[in-house]
Amino acid sequence: MGIRITGTGLYHPEDIITNQELVDSLNAYVERYNEDNAEKIAAGALEALRGSSAEFIEKASGVKRRYVSEKTGILDINRLRPNLRERSNDELSIQAEWGVAAAKQAMENAGVTAEDIDVVILSCSNLQRAYPAVAIEIQTALGIQGYAYDMNVACSAATFGIKQAFDAIKAGARRVLLVNVEITSGHTDFRSRDCHFIFGDVATASIIEETETKAGFEVLDINLFTQFSNNIRNNFGFLNPSETTNADDKRFSQDGRKVFKEVCPLVAKMIAKQLVKNEIEPTNVKRFWLHQANASMNELVLKLLVGKEVAEAKPELVPIILDEFANTSSAGVIIALHRTANEVNDGEYGVLCSFGAGYSVGSILVQKKN
Secondary structure (H helix, E strand, C coil), X not given: CEEEEEEEEEECCCCEEEHHHHHHHHHHHHHHHHHHCHHHHHHCCCCCCCCCCHHHHHHHHCCCEEECCCHHHHHCCCCCCCCCCCCCCCCCCHHHHHHHHHHHHHHHHHCCCHHHCCXXXXXXXXXXXXCCCHHHHHHHHHCCCCEEEEECCHHHHHHHHHHHHHHHHHCCCCEEEEEEEEEHHHCCCCCCCCCCCCECEEEEEEEEEEECCCCEEEXXXXXXXXXXXXXXXXXXXXXXXXXXXXXXXCCCEECHHHHHHHHHHXXXXXXXXXXXXXXXXXXXXXXXXXXCCCHHXXXXXXXXXXXXXXXXXXXXXXXXXXHHHCECHHHHHHHHHHHHHHHCCCCCEEEEEEEECCCEEEEEEEEEEC
16 A cells, blocks of 8 residues: 545635735835934945835745735734734634644545544644644644644755654554644744745645555655755744844844755755656656745756756646745645646656755655546
């Protein structure tokens, strides 16, 4: 029997922010900041902030809009972050709530109930709290027995989570519920021209199980890689209150140009090596479900794999969902799979590949089984 992804689920909040709304807010903040600090800027003590445009955002990233947990607080130039109600310990946390919603859809699509699942993994970039594990909260809300835990490998958390699910099944678990809840608006610096447009909020879920009879995507090969880099970083952590510093670095930051230059060739090389190992030509892969960070990155990876001519003739080989969702960190590859799984026929191959902070890269070769 093979281990397959037999169902996926997707949840997103109702609030949507367009590029123009985001730009209007940023530009208003920039104008006020520069006016308030005009003397220091003129003296060279401070650098003037720069505004942006909707056209720049779409050209730079491919993003047109994004779903967010709460938009009024984000667009308020006196706040520039979501305005969320703090919930009591007796209430379901927002991260668990979203996870449950995505999980229920995945369970329905896979035709399983809570009684059929042994393990719950919440794998994502940011966890709402240190403990108790949000995965256990999701497990309890769904009525699942067994065990649950949280894990974090930033944007690669979904593929690394699939590896953990795969290993759990090899060790005796019947089925694993993998959840990726990405409330990225909580770590986004909406004051920054370079970062304010990148992310969106979403939750995905997947059911992984061993079966010969149920349709799904059978996992044929898994390749994981990590290498330390400061080029994508978030310094938020439990020691922040104890540190004697005023550094304003407790949210997402990156050197985007370095990331583009270093990560794209690495990703293409890893996927190519994996396909050679399994004696599959890149042109025989029906879909490459890549991390949804930047449309240009995915276009380049595809060109490196199949050549410029094929890549330009068949852009659908790499489904793009970031135009609607923006960068949803670990969840992006699962959204792409969820939205386009029906485009892959029985026996055809696909690659799930995530990449991001760490650096971390996870590549999973799958085959559709009906």
